[in-house]
Amino acid sequence: MKRRTMLRVALLAVIALSAGLLAVGWLQAPEDATASAAEQMDRPFEQREPVAGDRAGATVVTTDPPGANDGTAAIVAFAPDGRPLYHNDTYGNYFDVDPDPEDSRSVLYVAGSRYDSCPSDVAARAEESFEDGCAKVVVERANLTTGETERLHTAVTDWDIWHDVDRVGDEELLVADIAEDRAFVLNLTTDEREWTWNAEEDYDRDDSGGGPGDWTHINDVEALEDGRVMVSLRNHDRVAFVEPGEGVDRDWTLGAEDAYDTLYEQHNPDYIPEERGGPAVVVADSENNRVVEYQRDDSEWSRSWEWSDDRLQWPRDADRLPNDHTLVTDSQGNRVLELDEDDEVVWEVSVPTPYEAERLGTGDESAGGWSKAAIEGETGEYAGGGDDEMESKTGLAWVVAFLAGPAVNGVLYVAPAWMTVSDVAVAGALAASAVALLLLELRWSRFGVHSVRRRL
Helix, strand or coil: HHHHHHHHHHHHHHHCCCHHHHHHHHHCCCCCHHHHHHHHHHCCCCHHHCCCCCCCCCCEEECCCCCCCCCCCCCCCCCCCEEEEEECCCCCCEEEEEEECCCCEECCCCCCEEEEECCCHCCCCCCCCCCCCCCEEEEEECCCCCCCCCEEEEEEEEECCCCEECCCCCEEEEECCCCEEEEEEEEECCCEEEEEHHHCCCCCCCCCCCCCCCCCEEEEEECCCCCCCEEEEEEEEEEEEEEEECEHHHHHCCCCCCCCCCCCCCEEEEEEEECCCEEEEEEEEEEEEEEEEEEECCCCCCCEEEEEECCCCCCEEEECCCCCCCCEEEEEEEEEEEEEECCCCEEEECCCCCCEEEECCCCCCCCCCCCCHCCCCCCCCCCCCCCCCCEEECCCCCCCCCCCCHHHHHHHHHCCCCCHHHHHHHHHHHHHHHHHHHHHHHHHHHHHHHHHHCCC
16 A cells, blocks of 8 residues: 555656646746737737837748637738737738838738638639638738738638749749649739649659658749749658759759758748859758758758757748848747847747748848858858847757657647647656556556455
C-alpha cells in the first residue's frame, strides 16, 4: 500500500505542476494584436490605441488558422505608430498579400473559405461539379485607409485555396494553384489562362512529392526579370525555376526530394537578383524551424545565412527589407518579428498563426532588399543599410532543434494560439500522468474486488 500511495502522490504532483505551468503560460501569453485590432475598428482612427510597437511603415499580416471558419482568420494592418489601420475577417483563410501598387496603401490579397459540403451558390461558380467539399477562392484589392474592397476574381477548387497571387501586368495575375499542381497567368479581362505550367510536365507523380490530393503543395510563385518563374514546391522540398515553353531548369533547382538539410517543406522564397548581391533566395525553411538564404556561386547554391531562436517554430515568410532588416512570420510562434542586420529582434507583434507579412513602402516582399553576402561585403556593389535599436534574445536553441519537425508543428497548428513548444511538452506530461494514474487506479480497484471475492 505504501508503494501505491507514493505512486499516487508522484503522479498527482506531476498533474498539479503541469496544470499550474499551463495556467501560467496561458496567463502570461502576449495579447493577441489581431483581436485587439478588431475590437477598435469601429472607432475613428485617431481614437484607436496602439497594439504594436512603432515601425517606419505600415505592416500588413495575413493569418491561416487551422480548420478556420469565417471570422477566425484575418488580414490586419498596423500603422507605423502601432495603431490598427485595417482589419477584415470575412474568409476562413488568408494567404498572400502584396502592395498594389508598391508605393501605396492598397494591397492585393488571396483568401477563401473551405466547405465540407460545397454550398449551391459556391458550386454554381465552379467549372466542374464536386461530390464532396470545395474551396471558394477570392482575389481582392483593399484600400487600407478607406477600407474599400474590390473583388478582382473568384474561383472554386475541389479542396484548397490558392496560396499566392502576384500581379504581373495591368490585367494579369500569376497564380500558384495548389489544388491543381500548376502555375498559370490569369487574364482578368477575359478570365482565361494565358500561360500554364503543370508540375507533371517535369516531375513524376510516383517518384516525388506528397500523396494523391496534395502532390506538390505549390505555395509560392514569383516572376523574375529574365522571364523565368520561380516556383516553391513544398512537398518536393525544392524551389524550381521554370523557363516558359522549356520547363524546369534543373541546374538552377534549389533543394531536392527529402534533402532536409537544404530545405524541408519550405514557404515563400524570395529571389534577390545580381544587382542587389544575388543571385540569392531568402526562404522560410518551415519544418527546419529556421529562415535561410542561399547564394548562387559557380553554378551551385550554398547557404549564406541562417537564423532561428528558441521560439521560432514553422516560419512561413521572410522578407529582406531595404534597410538590411528581415521581416519574419513565425506561424507556430504566433508572432511577426523583425530582425536587424545583426540578427537581433528589434520589433515583434503577437499574431496567431500568421502566414505572410508585408512592410508597406519597401516594395513587394524582398524587392528592395540585399543579399547577406552583399550586406557583409562579400559580393556586389552594396548600397543598402540602416541602423536601429537592438533587443537581444537568448534561449535554448537545442530544445527547439530536438523538438523540430512536422509532428510538433502539426500539434502546434491545432493547439490554442497561446501554447508554445514547452507548453505542448507540459500538456503531454499532464496527459500521460493522468492516463497512467487512471490505469493504475483501475488496476488496483480490480485487484481489490478480486481480493474481496476471495475472502468471501
